[in-house]
Amino acid sequence: FAPKILTGYSILLTAGPTREAIDPVRYISNHSSGKMGFAIAKAAADMGANVSLVSGPVNLATPAGVNRIDVTSTKDMLDAVMAEVDNHSIFIGCAAVADYRVAKVADEKIKKSSSDMQLALVRNPDILATVASHTPRPFTIGFAAETQDVERYAKDKLVRKNLDMIAANDVSSSELGFNADSNALKVIWAKGQQDLPATDKHTLAKQLLELIAEQIHILKDD
Numbered sequence: 001f002a003p004k005i006l007t008g009y010s011i012l013l014t015a016g017p018t019r020e021a022i023d024p025v026r027y028i029s030n031h032s033s034g035k036m037g038f039a040i041a042k043a044a045a046d047m048g049a050n051v052s053l054v055s056g057p058v059n060l061a062t063p064a065g066v067n068r069i070d071v072t073s074t075k076d077m078l079d080a081v082m083a084e085v086d087n088h089s090i091f092i093g094c095a096a097v098a099d100y101r102v103a104k105v106a107d108e109k110i111k112k113s114s115s116d117m118q119l120a121l122v123r124n125p126d127i128l129a130t131v132a133s134h135t136p137r138p139f140t141i142g143f144a145a146e147t148q149d150v151e152r153y154a155k156d157k158l159v160r161k162n163l164d165m166i167a168a169n170d171v172s173s174s175e176l177g178f179n180a181d182s183n184a185l186k187v188i189w190a191k192g193q194q195d196l197p198a199t200d201k202h203t204l205a206k207q208l209l210e211l212i213a214e215q216i217h218i219l220k221d222d
Protein backbone atom coordinates (compact mmCIF):
# COMPACT_ATOMS: atom_id res chain seq x y z
CA PHE A 1 0.00 0.00 0.00
CA ALA A 2 1.47 3.31 -1.08
CA PRO A 3 0.21 6.64 0.26
CA LYS A 4 -1.42 8.45 -2.66
CA ILE A 5 0.81 11.52 -2.38
CA LEU A 6 0.78 12.11 -6.14
CA THR A 7 -2.99 12.11 -6.59
CA GLY A 8 -3.94 14.92 -8.96
CA TYR A 9 -0.50 15.01 -10.61
CA SER A 10 0.17 13.99 -14.17
CA ILE A 11 3.64 12.61 -14.85
CA LEU A 12 5.32 12.18 -18.23
CA LEU A 13 8.33 9.85 -18.31
CA THR A 14 10.84 8.62 -20.85
CA ALA A 15 12.52 5.25 -20.40
CA GLY A 16 14.75 2.76 -22.13
CA PRO A 17 17.22 3.29 -24.95
CA THR A 18 16.57 4.89 -28.30
CA ARG A 19 17.63 3.21 -31.51
CA GLU A 20 19.12 4.94 -34.54
CA ALA A 21 18.88 3.11 -37.86
CA ILE A 22 21.98 2.64 -40.02
CA ASP A 23 20.14 0.73 -42.76
CA PRO A 24 16.99 -1.45 -42.78
CA VAL A 25 18.66 -4.16 -40.65
CA ARG A 26 21.22 -2.36 -38.47
CA TYR A 27 21.10 0.25 -35.73
CA ILE A 28 23.08 2.09 -33.05
CA SER A 29 21.81 1.85 -29.47
CA ASN A 30 22.96 1.32 -25.87
CA HIS A 31 22.54 -1.10 -22.94
CA SER A 32 19.67 0.65 -21.16
CA SER A 33 17.12 -1.92 -19.94
CA GLY A 34 14.39 0.60 -19.09
CA LYS A 35 14.05 -0.93 -15.59
CA MET A 36 14.54 2.32 -13.66
CA GLY A 37 12.03 4.26 -15.78
CA PHE A 38 9.44 1.48 -15.62
CA ALA A 39 9.92 1.22 -11.84
CA ILE A 40 9.29 4.97 -11.54
CA ALA A 41 6.21 4.70 -13.74
CA LYS A 42 4.81 1.89 -11.57
CA ALA A 43 5.58 3.67 -8.29
CA ALA A 44 4.06 6.93 -9.59
CA ALA A 45 0.86 5.13 -10.60
CA ASP A 46 0.77 3.39 -7.18
CA MET A 47 1.09 6.84 -5.56
CA GLY A 48 -2.01 8.04 -7.40
CA ALA A 49 -0.45 9.91 -10.35
CA ASN A 50 -1.73 9.83 -13.89
CA VAL A 51 1.28 8.43 -15.78
CA SER A 52 2.32 8.50 -19.45
CA LEU A 53 5.44 6.51 -20.27
CA VAL A 54 7.24 7.11 -23.56
CA SER A 55 9.41 4.05 -23.98
CA GLY A 56 12.16 3.04 -26.36
CA PRO A 57 12.52 -0.64 -27.30
CA VAL A 58 12.62 -2.64 -24.04
CA ASN A 59 11.60 -6.07 -22.87
CA LEU A 60 9.32 -5.06 -19.98
CA ALA A 61 5.63 -5.34 -19.18
CA THR A 62 3.64 -2.12 -18.92
CA PRO A 63 2.82 -1.36 -15.25
CA ALA A 64 -0.90 -1.41 -14.44
CA GLY A 65 -2.68 1.87 -15.06
CA VAL A 66 0.19 3.40 -17.05
CA ASN A 67 -0.39 4.90 -20.50
CA ARG A 68 2.53 3.57 -22.58
CA ILE A 69 3.66 5.09 -25.87
CA ASP A 70 6.28 3.05 -27.75
CA VAL A 71 8.92 4.76 -29.87
CA THR A 72 12.15 3.74 -31.56
CA SER A 73 14.35 6.69 -32.52
CA THR A 74 15.26 9.82 -30.57
CA LYS A 75 13.28 11.94 -33.04
CA ASP A 76 10.19 9.72 -32.42
CA MET A 77 10.73 10.06 -28.66
CA LEU A 78 10.99 13.86 -28.88
CA ASP A 79 7.81 14.04 -31.00
CA ALA A 80 5.87 11.80 -28.58
CA VAL A 81 7.07 13.81 -25.57
CA MET A 82 6.25 17.19 -27.09
CA ALA A 83 2.78 15.93 -28.12
CA GLU A 84 2.12 15.02 -24.47
CA VAL A 85 4.05 17.61 -22.47
CA ASP A 86 1.25 20.16 -22.06
CA ASN A 87 -0.94 17.54 -20.37
CA HIS A 88 1.57 16.88 -17.59
CA SER A 89 2.92 18.87 -14.65
CA ILE A 90 5.99 16.69 -14.03
CA PHE A 91 8.52 15.41 -16.58
CA ILE A 92 11.11 12.74 -15.75
CA GLY A 93 13.72 12.02 -18.41
CA CYS A 94 14.91 8.54 -17.59
CA ALA A 95 15.69 7.35 -21.12
CA ALA A 96 19.23 6.69 -22.29
CA VAL A 97 18.80 8.76 -25.42
CA ALA A 98 21.22 8.18 -28.31
CA ASP A 99 23.22 11.39 -28.59
CA TYR A 100 23.91 10.89 -32.29
CA ARG A 101 22.04 9.52 -35.27
CA VAL A 102 23.31 8.38 -38.64
CA ALA A 103 23.55 11.32 -41.04
CA LYS A 104 22.05 9.41 -43.95
CA VAL A 105 20.15 6.18 -43.28
CA ALA A 106 20.72 3.79 -46.20
CA ASP A 107 17.53 2.66 -48.00
CA GLU A 108 19.01 -0.77 -48.59
CA LYS A 109 21.24 -3.05 -46.55
CA ILE A 110 24.81 -1.79 -46.80
CA LYS A 111 27.04 -4.37 -48.47
CA LYS A 112 30.35 -5.17 -46.88
CA SER A 113 33.50 -4.65 -48.88
CA SER A 114 37.10 -5.53 -48.19
CA SER A 115 37.93 -1.99 -47.04
CA ASP A 116 37.11 -0.19 -43.79
CA MET A 117 34.14 2.13 -43.71
CA GLN A 118 33.09 5.29 -41.90
CA LEU A 119 29.72 6.29 -40.59
CA ALA A 120 28.87 10.00 -40.43
CA LEU A 121 26.84 10.89 -37.30
CA VAL A 122 24.92 14.06 -36.47
CA ARG A 123 23.84 15.32 -33.04
CA ASN A 124 20.37 14.43 -31.83
CA PRO A 125 18.14 16.99 -30.11
CA ASP A 126 18.22 16.96 -26.30
CA ILE A 127 14.71 15.92 -25.22
CA LEU A 128 15.19 16.92 -21.58
CA ALA A 129 16.57 20.39 -22.42
CA THR A 130 13.75 20.89 -24.95
CA VAL A 131 11.14 20.14 -22.28
CA ALA A 132 12.93 22.36 -19.75
CA SER A 133 12.77 25.32 -22.14
CA HIS A 134 9.13 24.73 -23.11
CA THR A 135 6.34 27.01 -21.84
CA PRO A 136 4.49 26.09 -19.68
CA ARG A 137 7.33 24.18 -18.17
CA PRO A 138 6.65 21.04 -16.13
CA PHE A 139 8.68 20.32 -12.95
CA THR A 140 11.61 18.75 -14.82
CA ILE A 141 13.85 15.95 -13.55
CA GLY A 142 16.82 14.51 -15.42
CA PHE A 143 19.12 11.58 -14.89
CA ALA A 144 22.88 11.60 -15.15
CA ALA A 145 24.76 8.35 -15.63
CA GLU A 146 28.39 9.05 -14.88
CA THR A 147 31.52 6.97 -14.43
CA GLN A 148 33.51 9.63 -12.52
CA ASP A 149 33.04 12.90 -10.61
CA VAL A 150 29.32 12.08 -10.33
CA GLU A 151 28.36 15.10 -8.19
CA ARG A 152 30.28 17.69 -10.21
CA TYR A 153 28.91 16.52 -13.59
CA ALA A 154 25.39 16.22 -12.19
CA LYS A 155 25.41 19.75 -10.74
CA ASP A 156 26.71 21.06 -14.05
CA LYS A 157 23.89 19.26 -15.90
CA LEU A 158 21.26 20.60 -13.48
CA VAL A 159 22.26 24.17 -14.33
CA ARG A 160 23.11 23.72 -18.01
CA LYS A 161 19.84 21.94 -18.85
CA ASN A 162 17.79 24.21 -16.55
CA LEU A 163 16.38 21.32 -14.50
CA ASP A 164 14.51 21.34 -11.19
CA MET A 165 16.20 18.17 -10.05
CA ILE A 166 18.77 15.65 -11.20
CA ALA A 167 19.19 12.01 -10.16
CA ALA A 168 22.77 10.92 -10.70
CA ASN A 169 24.14 7.42 -10.66
CA ASP A 170 27.57 5.93 -10.93
CA VAL A 171 27.50 3.42 -13.77
CA SER A 172 31.12 2.35 -13.34
CA SER A 173 30.02 -0.54 -11.11
CA SER A 174 28.29 -3.44 -12.88
CA GLU A 175 26.11 -4.33 -9.86
CA LEU A 176 24.33 -0.99 -10.01
CA GLY A 177 22.78 1.07 -12.75
CA PHE A 178 22.21 0.15 -16.36
CA ASN A 179 21.12 -3.48 -16.64
CA ALA A 180 21.03 -4.27 -12.94
CA ASP A 181 17.99 -4.61 -10.66
CA SER A 182 19.60 -2.35 -8.06
CA ASN A 183 20.74 1.22 -8.21
CA ALA A 184 21.88 4.08 -5.98
CA LEU A 185 21.12 7.73 -6.68
CA LYS A 186 22.51 11.07 -5.66
CA VAL A 187 19.57 13.45 -6.02
CA ILE A 188 20.41 17.14 -6.38
CA TRP A 189 18.18 20.22 -6.64
CA ALA A 190 18.93 23.95 -6.41
CA LYS A 191 18.59 24.13 -2.63
CA GLY A 192 19.72 20.72 -1.47
CA GLN A 193 20.71 17.17 -2.16
CA GLN A 194 20.16 13.68 -0.81
CA ASP A 195 21.87 10.35 -1.27
CA LEU A 196 19.57 7.40 -1.86
CA PRO A 197 21.77 4.38 -1.05
CA ALA A 198 21.85 1.18 -3.09
CA THR A 199 18.58 -0.71 -3.09
CA ASP A 200 16.23 -2.33 -5.58
CA LYS A 201 14.92 -0.06 -8.32
CA HIS A 202 11.32 -0.21 -7.04
CA THR A 203 12.24 1.08 -3.56
CA LEU A 204 14.50 3.68 -5.12
CA ALA A 205 11.74 4.83 -7.50
CA LYS A 206 9.41 5.37 -4.54
CA GLN A 207 12.07 7.32 -2.61
CA LEU A 208 12.82 9.51 -5.63
CA LEU A 209 9.11 10.27 -6.13
CA GLU A 210 8.80 11.17 -2.43
CA LEU A 211 11.61 13.71 -2.87
CA ILE A 212 9.93 15.09 -5.99
CA ALA A 213 6.57 15.39 -4.18
CA GLU A 214 8.28 17.18 -1.29
CA GLN A 215 9.93 19.73 -3.60
CA ILE A 216 6.72 20.36 -5.53
CA HIS A 217 4.82 20.98 -2.30
CA ILE A 218 7.57 23.37 -1.10
CA LEU A 219 7.43 25.27 -4.42
CA LYS A 220 3.63 25.49 -4.15
CA ASP A 221 3.81 26.92 -0.62
CA ASP A 222 6.48 29.51 -1.51
Ligand code: C5P
Pocket (backbone or CB within 6 Å): 014, 074, 093, 094, 095, 096, 097, 098, 099, 124, 125, 126, 127, 128, 129, 141, 142, 143, 144, 145, 157
Ligand atom coordinates in the same frame (compact mmCIF):
# COMPACT_ATOMS: atom_id res chain seq x y z
O1 C5P B 1 23.78 14.92 -21.05
P1 C5P B 1 23.34 13.55 -20.67
O2 C5P B 1 22.99 12.69 -21.85
O3 C5P B 1 24.25 12.84 -19.72
O4 C5P B 1 22.00 13.81 -19.86
C1 C5P B 1 21.24 12.76 -19.35
C2 C5P B 1 19.83 13.21 -19.19
O5 C5P B 1 19.38 13.90 -20.36
C3 C5P B 1 18.88 12.06 -19.01
O6 C5P B 1 17.82 12.50 -18.18
C4 C5P B 1 18.40 11.78 -20.44
O7 C5P B 1 17.14 11.19 -20.45
C5 C5P B 1 18.36 13.18 -21.01
N1 C5P B 1 18.64 13.27 -22.46
C6 C5P B 1 17.62 13.61 -23.34
N2 C5P B 1 17.90 13.76 -24.67
C7 C5P B 1 19.15 13.57 -25.14
C8 C5P B 1 20.19 13.23 -24.26
C9 C5P B 1 19.90 13.08 -22.92
O8 C5P B 1 16.47 13.78 -22.90
N3 C5P B 1 19.38 13.71 -26.44
